[in-house]
Amino acid sequence: MNHQGGWELIKNTWQSWLQHRGFFFLLAFGWMLPLLVYLMIWSAAASEGSLTGLSQDTLAGYYLVLVLVNQLTYATTNWTVGDNIRMGQISRWLIQPMSPLYHALSSEIAGKVVFMLFSVPVTAVLALIFRPQFNLSWQQSLLFLPSIVLAWALRFFWGYWLALLAFWATRADSLLALQDTMIFLLGGHLAPIRLLPNWMQSLAKILPFRYMSAFPVEILTGFLDKNEIFSGLLIQLGWTITAYLLYRLVWIRGVRHYEAVGG
Amino acid sequence: MQGLRLIFEFFKVSTQAELAYRANFFIRFLNAILNLVTGVLSLTVIFNQVDSIKGWDLPSAMALLGVYLLLAALRGLFIGPSLESVAGMDGEIWQGTFDFTLLRPVDKQFLISFRHWRVLMLFDLCLALGVLGYAIHLMQAELTLLAVLGFIITLIAGVALLYAALLAFSALVFWNSGFLFTWIINDLFQLARYPVELYPVWLRLVLTWIIPVGLMTTIPAQALSGRLSWQWLILTLLFTIGALIGASWLFRQGLKKYTSASS
Numbered sequence: 001m002n003h004q005g006g007w008e009l010i011k012n013t014w015q016s017w018l019q020h021r022g023f024f025f026l027l028a029f030g031w032m033l034p035l036l037v038y039l040m041i042w043s044a045a046a047s048e049g050s051l052t053g054l055s056q057d058t059l060a061g062y063y064l065v066l067v068l069v070n071q072l073t074y075a076t077t078n079w080t081v082g083d084n085i086r087m088g089q090i091s092r093w094l095i096q097p098m099s100p101l102y103h104a105l106s107s108e109i110a111g112k113v114v115f116m117l118f119s120v121p122v123t124a125v126l127a128l129i130f131r132p133q134f135n136l137s138w139q140q141s142l143l144f145l146p147s148i149v150l151a152w153a154l155r156f157f158w159g160y161w162l163a164l165l166a167f168w169a170t171r172a173d174s175l176l177a178l179q180d181t182m183i184f185l186l187g188g189h190l191a192p193i194r195l196l197p198n199w200m201q202s203l204a205k206i207l208p209f210r211y212m213s214a215f216p217v218e219i220l221t222g223f224l225d226k227n228e229i230f231s232g233l234l235i236q237l238g239w240t241i242t243a244y245l246l247y248r249l250v251w252i253r254g255v256r257h258y259e260a261v262g263g
Numbered sequence: 264m265q266g267l268r269l270i271f272e273f274f275k276v277s278t279q280a281e282l283a284y285r286a287n288f289f290i291r292f293l294n295a296i297l298n299l300v301t302g303v304l305s306l307t308v309i310f311n312q313v314d315s316i317k318g319w320d321l322p323s324a325m326a327l328l329g330v331y332l333l334l335a336a337l338r339g340l341f342i343g344p345s346l347e348s349v350a351g352m353d354g355e356i357w358q359g360t361f362d363f364t365l366l367r368p369v370d371k372q373f374l375i376s377f378r379h380w381r382v383l384m385l386f387d388l389c390l391a392l393g394v395l396g397y398a399i400h401l402m403q404a405e406l407t408l409l410a411v412l413g414f415i416i417t418l419i420a421g422v423a424l425l426y427a428a429l430l431a432f433s434a435l436v437f438w439n440s441g442f443l444f445t446w447i448i449n450d451l452f453q454l455a456r457y458p459v460e461l462y463p464v465w466l467r468l469v470l471t472w473i474i475p476v477g478l479m480t481t482i483p484a485q486a487l488s489g490r491l492s493w494q495w496l497i498l499t500l501l502f503t504i505g506a507l508i509g510a511s512w513l514f515r516q517g518l519k520k521y522t523s524a525s526s
Contacts, residue, residue, distance in 0.1 A: 022442060023443070026442075026443055026446050026447065026450075029447075029450060030446065030449075030450040033450050033451075033453055033454070034453060037453060037454060037456065037457065040461060040462050040463065040466070041309065041316070041457055041461055042309075044316050044317060044461040044462075045309065045312060045313045045316050048313065048315075048316060048317070051312055051313070052312075129463075170286060171286045171287075171290055174290045174293055174294070177293070177294060177297065178293070178297065181297045181300075181301055184301060185301065185304060190301075190304075190305050190308055191308050191309070191312075195308070195312055196308055197307070197308065197311050200308070
């Protein structure tokens with residue numbers, strides 16, 4: 001397999017994406033806004049009564065980190081996978097001497113570079129407005145790293161295998177909308193997991209969606225104790241492996257099924 | 264009269280085009296249900312934690328959600344697709360095909376406002392009415408005839424304000440054709456999901472007087488729960504009329520600035 005070519009493709013893509021900054025900044029703004037809405041709603045709620053141990057500044061810390069983590073783990077490319085299969089673009093990739101996964105990875109990395117150029121400064125300004133409070137420890141920061149890498153991998157491969165269903169069904173990308181909704185509800189966007197009703201909390205802890213976004217944030221902001229962190233990491237790893245295997249399975253079957261239309 | 268006939272024809276043509284794709288039907292259906300579930304569950308989660316935030320309890324917040332969904336459905340039904348086809352991504356201004364629109368012997372603002380319809384959004388409209396009905400059921404005891412009357416008037420004002428804001432943002436495309444102004448207003452519209460009173464003071468002022476997405480939903484919901492004063496009612500109506508005149512003026516100024524991209 002040609003990794004050199006893959007890396008060149010990655011570099012090339014992010015440079016070309018940087019030319020269209022305005023467009024991607026606008027996208028990043030759109031993803032950030034719902035989180036800020038819920039930060040403000042919960043802040044307003046916290047200012048009136050007590051929310052099981054969450055003060056306004058802890059909430060601000062949670063949501064501002066979540067803005068960045070969500071941006072880092074959001075796999076934008078998966079939305080175009082279906083189009084590439086439908087339009088036959090993928091035919092060209094299949095005959096190239098490297099895995100088509102590199103095409104997805106290259107826009108993933110390009111996306112992260114461009115989105116962070118927007119999100120980091122904006123979050124810094126927001127931090128001045130919302131005055132977050134962190135109690136960071138080095139253990140938490142250390143455990144945060146593997147969990148965010150896993151969160152990205154899980155979210156990417158989960159979306160990728162769903163998107164690859166476009167080999168069989170033309171509008172498989174609506175499953176991605178479903179995934180986004182689940183992440184919103186159970187992935188700590190609507191509310192930090194501990195504020196959810198019990199039945200939603202138990203669902204959140206079993207299903208993969210919390211491990212795609214909220215879990216690293218909960219580690220970093222000190223919402224979890226040691227046991228919860230380690231059992232969480234195990235579940236996260238398990239889901240990531242599952243997602244990867246599903247991707248391999250769907251990919252191999254899909255390519256066999258694939259027939260290009262046109263040239 | 265000719266206007267109504269034209270709208271009917273536009274509606275018919277759009278409907279025929281849309282219903283040709285059967286998969287779209289299920290996807291619209293899925294999206295509408297997701298929207299509804301997300302909205303209602305969000306409120307359930309929030310009011311599971313607190314009884315009321317800044318005077319808003321579950322029934323009144325549910326009424327606001329109903330208004331929000333109703334406006335969102337109307338936007339998706341015709342205002343959004345019509346204006347997007349001119350000012351959105353790959354719109355007529357980008358493509359240079361706006362010339363053909365200008366040549367039609369009809370009022371230009373009328374034409375670009377009513378041209379495209381997405382008939383399947385009628386389903387969203389029904390769900391929105393359902394939420395409103397449910398909200399009214401929740402607050403039954405307090406409902407008076409005057410409140411309902413005020414609600415209908417302010418709801419119409421809300422639709423008109425939404426239209427004015429979208430028209431104004433679309434008109435900006437004449438000054439900078441590369442930027443997706445309509446996306447900004449779409450993003451900001453999400454803030455209308457919750458009462459403006461829940462936001463920090465500076466944002467509340469912006470959302471009331473500068474980008475009036477707050478007025479669109481908060482005022483009708485207040486009217487329905489009988490908390491709207493006469494002064495606010497009159498102020499809202501005056502503001503709406505001003506916004507309509509202003510947006511129309513901006514559009515005409517932009518039209519004058521337009522130089523064809525094709526020749």
